[in-house]
Amino acid sequence: MIAIIDYDAGNIKSVEKAILSLGEEVVITRDADVILAADGVILPGVGAFGDAMEKLQAYQLVDVIHKCVEQNTPFLGICLGLQLLFESSEESPGVKGLHVLDGKILRIPESTGLKIPHIGWNDLSYPNKSRLFEGISEHSYVYFVHSYYLKAEDEGIVAAATEYGTHIHASVEKGNVFACQFHPEKSSEVGLKILQNFINITKKDTCGGH
Numbered sequence: 001m002i003a004i005i006d007y008d009a010g011n012i013k014s015v016e017k018a019i020l021s022l023g024e025e026v027v028i029t030r031d032a033d034v035i036l037a038a039d040g041v042i043l044p045g046v047g048a049f050g051d052a053m054e055k056l057q058a059y060q061l062v063d064v065i066h067k068c069v070e071q072n073t074p075f076l077g078i079c080l081g082l083q084l085l086f087e088s089s090e091e092s093p094g095v096k097g098l099h100v101l102d103g104k105i106l107r108i109p110e111s112t113g114l115k116i117p118h119i120g121w122n123d124l125s126y127p128n129k130s131r132l133f134e135g136i137s138e139h140s141y142v143y144f145v146h147s148y149y150l151k152a153e154d155e156g157i158v159a160a161a162t163e164y165g166t167h168i169h170a171s172v173e174k175g176n177v178f179a180c181q182f183h184p185e186k187s188s189e190v191g192l193k194i195l196q197n198f199i200n201i202t203k204k205d206t207c208g209g210h
Helices: 012-021 033-039 049-058 062-070 080-084 190-209
Strands: 002-005 026-029 041-042 075-078 103-107 118-123 142-145 150-154 158-163 166-175 179-181
Touching: 002 012, 002 033, 002 179, 012 026, 012 190, 026 033, 033 062, 041 190, 049 062, 062 075, 062 142, 062 190, 080 118, 080 150, 080 179, 118 158, 142 190, 150 179, 179 190
Parallel strands: 002 026, 002 041, 041 075, 075 179
Antiparallel strands: 103 150, 118 142, 158 166, 166 179
C-alpha cells in the first residue's frame, strides 16, 4: 500500500489516480501510524515552499517524514515535494526545509525569451544510474510546472537533469529517498513507468523484510 501525505497540496488527487491506474492500493492520509506502516510514501505538492512547511508542521508531519526516511521506507517527493526535502528555498527566505537531503532551491534565472514559471515538456539526461528510471530511455520527455529549481550539494545523488535557462537537477535518488521536480502523474506513459518503478521498489523492499 502506498500512502500519499495529505497536507492540502494541490496535486494529490492526480497522483492518487495515477497510482490507482497502475493497480496499486493507495491511501491519502496524515495519520502517522498509517504513513509509517505503508510500503511506500509519496509527498506531492504544488504551491509555495513556506506555506507547505507551515502545513507540514501544523499537521505534525515533519517528524513522521524523518521517521519514514530513517526506517528506510521508499519515499518519493514530487514537484514541491522534491523542494521540501532540501535545506531552504529562495521562494521563502528564512524558512527551513525538511533537510532530508543537502542542497538549495533557487529561482530560475530571468533570460530573454524564457517564460517563468517553466511550464511544459523537457527531456531528461541521466548523470547517474537510478532505479526510478529503469527501462526509460535517456532524453525521454516529462512535464514540468515550476519557477524554482534544485541545486543539490552532492552531484552523486542527481538521477536526472534538464536545461531551462540553467542546469536543473530534475530528479534525485539517495538510498530509498527519491524525488522528481517534474510531475510523473502528468507525464504520460513515461511518468506512469516512473511511478511503476517506484511501486516495484516498494515491493522489493517489502519482500526483503522492510
